[in-house]
Amino acid sequence: MSKYRVYELAKEYSTTSKVIIDILGRHNITAKNHMSSVDEDAKVAIERTFARKTGDTNQTASQQMTQPMQNVTKAEQSKVAQTSSKEATSNNQQQQQNRPVHNNQQQQQNRPVHNNQQQQQNRPVHNNQQQQQNRPVHNNQQQQQNRPVHNNQQQQQNRPVHNNQQQQQNRPVHNNQQQQQNRPGYNNQQQQQNRPGYNNQQQQQNRPGYNNQQQQQNRPGYNNQQQQQNRPGYNNQQQQQNRPGYNNQQQQQNRPNYNNQQRPPQRPQAAGQHPNQQGNRQVGTESRPQNQQQNNQFNNNNRRSQNNNPRNNNGSGYGNKNSQQRSNQHRHQQNRNQPAPVKAEMPKPKSIKIGESLTVKDLAGKMGREVGEVIKKLMMLGTMASINQEVDFDTACILGGEFGVAVEAIPPEEDPTEIPEIEDDEKDLVHRPPVVTVMGHVDHGKTSLLDGIRQTHVTSQEAGGITQHIGAYQVMCQGKKIVFLDTPGHEAFTAMRARGAQVTDIAILVVAADDGVMPQTIEAINHAKSAQVPIIVAINKIDRPGANPDRVKQQLAEHQLIPEDWGGDTIMVPVSAHQKTGISDLLEMILLVAEMLDLKANPNRLAYGTIIEAKLDKGRGPVSTVLVQKGTLRIGDTIIAGTAYGKVRAMTNDRGEKIKKAEPATPVEVLGLADVPQAGDNLVAVDERTARAVAEKRLAKKRSEEIKQSQKVSLDDLFKQIQEGSIKDLNIVVKADVQGSIEALRQSLLNIKNKEVRVSIVHAGVGAINESDVMLAAASNALIIGFNVRPDGNARKAADTEKIDIRTYRVIYDAINDVEAAITGMLAPEFKEAVLGRAEVRQVISIPKAVVAGSYVVEGKITSTAQVRLLRNGIVVHEGKLESLRRFKDDVKEVAQGYECGITIEKFRDVKEGDIIEAFIMEEVAPRA
Numbered sequence: 001m002s003k004y005r006v007y008e009l010a011k012e013y014s015t016t017s018k019v020i021i022d023i024l025g026r027h028n029i030t031a032k033n034h035m036s037s038v039d040e041d042a043k044v045a046i047e048r049t050f051a052r053k054t055g056d057t058n059q060t061a062s063q064q065m066t067q068p069m070q071n072v073t074k075a076e077q078s079k080v081a082q083t084s085s086k087e088a089t090s091n092n093q094q095q096q097q098n099r100p101v102h103n104n105q106q107q108q109q110n111r112p113v114h115n116n117q118q119q120q121q122n123r124p125v126h127n128n129q130q131q132q133q134n135r136p137v138h139n140n141q142q143q144q145q146n147r148p149v150h151n152n153q154q155q156q157q158n159r160p161v162h163n164n165q166q167q168q169q170n171r172p173v174h175n176n177q178q179q180q181q182n183r184p185g186y187n188n189q190q191q192q193q194n195r196p197g198y199n200n201q202q203q204q205q206n207r208p209g210y211n212n213q214q215q216q217q218n219r220p221g222y223n224n225q226q227q228q229q230n231r232p233g234y235n236n237q238q239q240q241q242n243r244p245g246y247n248n249q250q251q252q253q254n255r256p257n258y259n260n261q262q263r264p265p266q267r268p269q270a271a272g273q274h275p276n277q278q279g280n281r282q283v284g285t286e287s288r289p290q291n292q293q294q295n296n297q298f299n300n301n302n303r304r305s306q307n308n309n310p311r312n313n314n315g316s317g318y319g320n321k322n323s324q325q326r327s328n329q330h331r332h333q334q335n336r337n338q339p340a341p342v343k344a345e346m347p348k349p350k351s352i353k354i355g356e357s358l359t360v361k362d363l364a365g366k367m368g369r370e371v372g373e374v375i376k377k378l379m380m381l382g383t384m385a386s387i388n389q390e391v392d393f394d395t396a397c398i399l400g401g402e403f404g405v406a407v408e409a410i411p412p413e414e415d416p417t418e419i420p421e422i423e424d425d426e427k428d429l430v431h432r433p434p435v436v437t438v439m440g441h442v443d444h445g446k447t448s449l450l451d452g453i454r455q456t457h458v459t460s461q462e463a464g465g466i467t468q469h470i471g472a473y474q475v476m477c478q479g480k481k482i483v484f485l486d487t488p489g490h491e492a493f494t495a496m497r498a499r500g501a502q503v504t505d506i507a508i509l510v511v512a513a514d515d516g517v518m519p520q521t522i523e524a525i526n527h528a529k530s531a532q533v534p535i536i537v538a539i540n541k542i543d544r545p546g547a548n549p550d551r552v553k554q555q556l557a558e559h560q561l562i563p564e565d566w567g568g569d570t571i572m573v574p575v576s577a578h579q580k581t582g583i584s585d586l587l588e589m590i591l592l593v594a595e596m597l598d599l600k601a602n603p604n605r606l607a608y609g610t611i612i613e614a615k616l617d618k619g620r621g622p623v624s625t626v627l628v629q630k631g632t633l634r635i636g637d638t639i640i641a642g643t644a645y646g647k648v649r650a651m652t653n654d655r656g657e658k659i660k661k662a663e664p665a666t667p668v669e670v671l672g673l674a675d676v677p678q679a680g681d682n683l684v685a686v687d688e689r690t691a692r693a694v695a696e697k698r699l700a701k702k703r704s705e706e707i708k709q710s711q712k713v714s715l716d717d718l719f720k721q722i723q724e725g726s727i728k729d730l731n732i733v734v735k736a737d738v739q740g741s742i743e744a745l746r747q748s749l750l751n752i753k754n755k756e757v758r759v760s761i762v763h764a765g766v767g768a769i770n771e772s773d774v775m776l777a778a779a780s781n782a783l784i785i786g787f788n789v790r791p792d793g794n795a796r797k798a799a800d801t802e803k804i805d806i807r808t809y810r811v812i813y814d815a816i817n818d819v820e821a822a823i824t825g826m827l828a829p830e831f832k833e834a835v836l837g838r839a840e841v842r843q844v845i846s847i848p849k850a851v852v853a854g855s856y857v858v859e860g861k862i863t864s865t866a867q868v869r870l871l872r873n874g875i876v877v878h879e880g881k882l883e884s885l886r887r888f889k890d891d892v893k894e895v896a897q898g899y900e901c902g903i904t905i906e907k908f909r910d911v912k913e914g915d916i917i918e919a920f921i922m923e924e925v926a927p928r929a
């Protein structure tokens with residue numbers, strides 16, 4: 001049994017699918033939509049319906065289409081009208097066509113006056129036909145009568161969607177409806193959606209209609225070619241020359257269409273081909289306005305096709321000829337068939353040369369591999385690396401092995417700011433005196449010990465009794481020279497002490513027998529250990545009543561300095577600088593160790609040394625204390641130290657005597673440098689040209705390093721630095737109020753696990769955060785975490801200068817959370833503390849309701865609204881709100897530096913003289929980008 005689609009039946013009976021569905025419904029035959037299949041019975045039912053209701057086979061197809069609707073019951077008609085506005089419109093129009101008089105009235109109502117006049121003038125039948133050709137509904141009917149089946153199909157297929165839209169959008173404008181009914185739906189949709197007013201224009205252009213037909217009938221192909229040529233401005237001119245007025249309008253019509261169709265660029269190819277085929281079918285057929293429109297569409301479609309292919313941009317006569325279409329299609333085909341561009345294979349070298357380290361990206365590039373491959377391999381090797389993370393040479397070698405690429409090291413480039421060191425021949429080396437550094441906690445007697453050794457009285461010459469600069473002295477013992485460096489024990493001189501340890505051969509650690517191991521003692525041990533310098537302990541002040549050398553030994557043993565008499569290898573000598581006891585033993589031990597170290601240097605070469613101290617003397621200019629370590633420094637030598645260079649003008653030894661030459665292990669004061677060098681800089685004697693060139697390069701490098709200074713690690717930008725691969729180890733200096741806190745904090749911080757970064761505690765100590773901590777943090781690019789402690793004034797200033805991030809906490813978990821969050825990039829501090837000022841408690845006055853801290857503002861200011869914390873020896877005792885701030889008996893809003901005030905702290909009475917009250921506020925920090 002044959003099957004029929006609803007739309008096929010609709011076609012056959014020149015009606016709409018909806019009408020067919022309705023008729024079928026009345027016969028209890030279900031058809032859901034125009035694509036629904038129905039059987040022979042349905043067709044028979046349709047046939048009968050139409051045969052019964054028309055009764056006249058000579059009627060035109062249009063009449064056939066309208067008749068059924070006329071004959072169906074009024075209820076059915078209204079139903080259809082309600083459910084399908086399109087059908088209603090269509091039917092009305094058809095009815096209008098069939099009833100000329102009424103129709104004309106309609107037209108007169110809807111149309112501009114001049115059209116009506118035209119119609120009336122042309123009222124004879126053929127004129128009406130002409131109008132019908134030009135007007136939507138009539139045209140459709142005409143076409144249905146005259147046209148081959150495929151044209152009708154096109155119209156019907158296109159009509160539904162298009163008509164509905166048209167009616168909804170353009171209903172007020174009758175002309176629009178007409179025009180759009182005539183057009184293939186696709187074009188109309190485009191126009192309507194994109195250009196509401198455009199249709200009106202077209203209608204006016206096409207309204208003569210008849211002319212359109214003429215033109216198309218006469219030269220279909222030519223017309224199309226013209227349209228194709230019209231796209232660029234050049235073609236416009238041509239067209240205007242050839243066909244004034246009308247063609248210009250056409251061009252305007254076509255162009256927007258073309259553009260609109262262009263807009264959906266990814267229209268499927270099949271859709272692009274289909275209109276072309278339609279266009280081809282219509283070329284050569286009798287043209288009507290519809291044809292023209294279809295041709296327009298056809299052209300436009302061709303243009304789209306053409307435009308898809310960049311090679312067709314010449315735009316000459318491409319669109320309408322079958323051969324050209326084929327050509328276009330062929331080109332499309334070619335395009336489709338062309339193999340997708342293959343990414344050029346990166347050359348895969350057998351061997352590569354790299355420096356000390358390089359980024360994952362660079363390594364991948366050198367090995368000719370994808371970055372992803374390299375990262376994957378690294379993951380397989382247990383290392384999570386980002387694209388910009390540095391890979392060291394060893395890792396690169398392993399990766400090379402994985403990829404079958406041999407990795408070789410590029411010899412390190414000569415640093416233009418460094419002067420290559422001269423390698424001395426073994427035979428040129430002669431014994432030299434040992435350089436000894438005296439280190440230890442403040443006031444443990446370093447200077448007194450040196451005094452005792454030198455039998456001089458340096459202490460009395462020093463300002464405030466504290467050694468303020470590094471001194472260097474040469475002493476004789478048993479006919480052998482020993483060079484002593486007296487580094488200051490005060491914590492402010494940590495950096496200098498560190499440099500002292502770097503130039504020294506032996507470290508003397510002075511520990512007061514009555515005081516024991518103190519914070520700077522531990523620091524000194526760490527510095528000596530890091531410089532890999534042997535330590536001799538001088539247990540000083542054994543003459544003091546409370547002296548307990550064994551306790552000192554025990555404390556030192558806790559820091560891995562085991563005395564010889566306890567089975568260890570650390571020499572410990574009890575001495576008394578005052579009574580000058582044990583000094584000879586100490587010197588003997590120094591010589592013994594020096595002998596074991598077999599210290600040698602070549603005196604017959606240009607000098608190499610270290611700046612121990614440098615200052616600018618008003619009368620003499622830059623004065624540098626230099627320890628010559630190799631070679632011999634002579635007057636007249638050109639020297640360079642850091643960025644300073646010049647000629648040696650004069651030299652003075654440690655006894656203040658003028659000397660002309662200084663041999664290895666000789667401390668001398670040198671005049672002649674043009675600038676003041678930094679303590680710790682290397683001094684090298686070179687030729688003048690080299691000195692100048694190197695100094696200039698060092699200056700440039702120094703400037704760029706100063707810029708980098710601002711890029712020190714901080715919790716705020718830690719994650720960014722981790723991502724950039726610039727941080728692999730997060731160095732932290734931990735300071736806390738008690739040892740127990742340190743251990744808890746250290747363990748917790750070390751337990752923070754991250755694939756990209758490793759936490760490393762470079763120093764942990766009890767007490768306030770001091771300048772020494774900041775210096776250490778600066779040297780190791782660390783951040784400082786303080787638990788229940790605060791930075792002192794010097795530390796804050798140093799932290800500002802060195803751009804060190806100091807974070808202080810009262811709760812260990814906060815510290816841990818912050819570090820964790822920073823590592824994972826989740827740190828979002830909304831508030832940041834800003835210290836306003838500090839006041840020192842000078843007097844404590846107890847009144848019944850509170851304890852008033854009579855204070856003196858030593859720094860910044862104290863405001864009544866600020867929060868305060870009470871510090872005792874740098875340790876936070878209390879943190880809370882300020883209750884009252886008074887000057888004399890008046891409440892004040894703020895008290896500035898240098899003024900006295902009375903402070904009471906809310907719910908806190910334990911204030912003592914000497915305490916520091918720190919005022920601070922919490923400032924909102926703008927969220928990070």
Ligand SMILES: Nc1nc2c(ncn2[C@@H]2O[C@H](COP(=O)(O)OP(=O)(O)OP(=O)(O)O)[C@@H](O)[C@H]2O)c(=O)[nH]1
Nearest residue numbers: 443444445446447448466467489490541576577578
């Ligand atoms: N009783 C006694 N007092 C000593 C001894 N050695 C030093 N002192 C005293 O300890 C104090 C500090 O001595 P210094 O030699 O200045 O100590 P320092 O370690 O050089 O101090 P800085 O230069 O500040 O680092 C002075 O008052 C000395 O008189 C000693 O062996 N016995």
